[in-house]
Amino acid sequence: MKLFSSVNDVKDVTALVAEALHLKQDPYAYQHLGKNKTLCLVFLNPSLRTRISTQKAGINLGMNVIVLNIDKEGWALELQDNVIMNGTTVEHIKEAAAVMGEYADIIGVRSFPGLKDREEDYSENIFNKFVEYCGVPVVSLESATRHPLQSLADLVTIQELKTISRPKVVLTWAPHIKALPQAVPNSFAEWMCKADVDFTIAHPAGYELATEFTQGANITHNQNEALKEADFIYVKNWSAYEPYGQVLPGNEDWMLNNKKLEVAPDAKVMHCLPVRRNLELADEILDSARSVVIHEAGNRVWAAQAVLKQMLEAL
Numbered sequence: 446m447k448l449f450s451s452v453n454d455v456k457d458v459t460a461l462v463a464e465a466l467h468l469k470q471d472p473y474a475y476q477h478l479g480k481n482k483t484l485c486l487v488f489l490n491p492s493l494r495t496r497i498s499t500q501k502a503g504i505n506l507g508m509n510v511i512v513l514n515i516d517k518e519g520w521a522l523e524l525q526d527n528v529i530m531n532g533t534t535v536e537h538i539k540e541a542a543a544v545m546g547e548y549a550d551i552i553g554v555r556s557f558p559g560l561k562d563r564e565e566d567y568s569e570n571i572f573n574k575f576v577e578y579c580g581v582p583v584v585s586l587e588s589a590t591r592h593p594l595q596s597l598a599d600l601v602t603i604q605e606l607k608t609i610s611r612p613k614v615v616l617t618w619a620p621h622i623k624a625l626p627q628a629v630p631n632s633f634a635e636w637m638c639k640a641d642v643d644f645t646i647a648h649p650a651g652y653e654l655a656t657e658f659t660q661g662a663n664i665t666h667n668q669n670e671a672l673k674e675a676d677f678i679y680v681k682n683w684s685a686y687e688p689y690g691q692v693l694p695g696n697e698d699w700m701l702n703n704k705k706l707e708v709a710p711d712a713k714v715m716h717c718l719p720v721r722r723n724l725e726l727a728d729e730i731l732d733s734a735r736s737v738v739i740h741e742a743g744n745r746v747w748a749a750q751a752v753l754k755q756m757l758e759a760l
């Protein structure tokens with residue numbers, strides 16, 4: 446594998462999930478693959494889970510790992526082409542990415558959307574420029590429109606915890622006070638549509654995701670109907686796709702609580718984290734045995750390790 450930016454970069458999703466679960470059983474079996482190889486993780490935005498789990502995954506594979514918080518520690522990057530750099534930017538992404546490629550065998554990039562200009566965000570301009578100019582394999586640590594390492598970990602978690610062969614999985618919108626990207630729900634939807642699950646998306650009117658990510662999903666505005674007999678409920682806020690990046694008024698009653706879960710007595714509750722308690726998800730769920738959010742976050746290591754292993758094997 447040379448690029449991991451979406452589920453479309455994966456030849457065999459089932460095999461990649463199996464690989465992650467195999468690595469969970471035997472984390473250090475492939476340390477020879479990463480010997481004398483360098484992984485550079487570049488963050489343009491904050492992170493806890495992605496940063497540490499991907500570092501840990503690289504270390505487990507025997508790699509040397511460098512983390513650069515380029516938004517705080519690097520030169521201010523110019524992202525546009527054909528500009529006179531007489532403003533605040535100091536280094537063009539062409540040179541910055543190419544130089545990083547001289548130091549690293551694999552690069553990871555996190556770059557959030559601005560949520561102002563949909564065309565710009567959905568073009569994945571920043572992520573694609575890293576891919577174009579760095580000259581080495583690139584793994585997405587969450588881009589403007591997708592978070593594939595999260596989605597792989599989510600699928601690994603479902604595969605591990607499911608009690609029937611084809612579980613019902615429901616992605617349900619949750620309230621939030623800030624405008625959040627669509628990357629996690631886009632990506633989760635895209636991966637679930639390729640997995641052997643019965644997949645439903647529930648959201649209030651106005652929060653439709655881009656159709657390119659939801660082909661094959663059942664989509665409803667009726668949360669209660671969607672939750673019935675669910676095996677996994679994935680809770681996530683996102684801002685509107687149209688009007689782009691907006692938080693629409695109302696919908697506070699979409700927060701998941703125990704009352705809502707009465708129609709899904711066996712459901713396990715997932716969230717990518719970080720989560721705002723009692724805004725997105727009630728304490729009574731997060732602190733109960735039904736929440737698998739910590740288990741899910743733990744699986745981030747094995748998801749990242751499976752991807753890095755395939756990249757190392759292709760070097």
Ligand code: CP
Binds near residue numbers: 491494496717
């Ligand atoms: N879920 C996730 O990506 O967490 P971080 O933003 O903390 O990396």
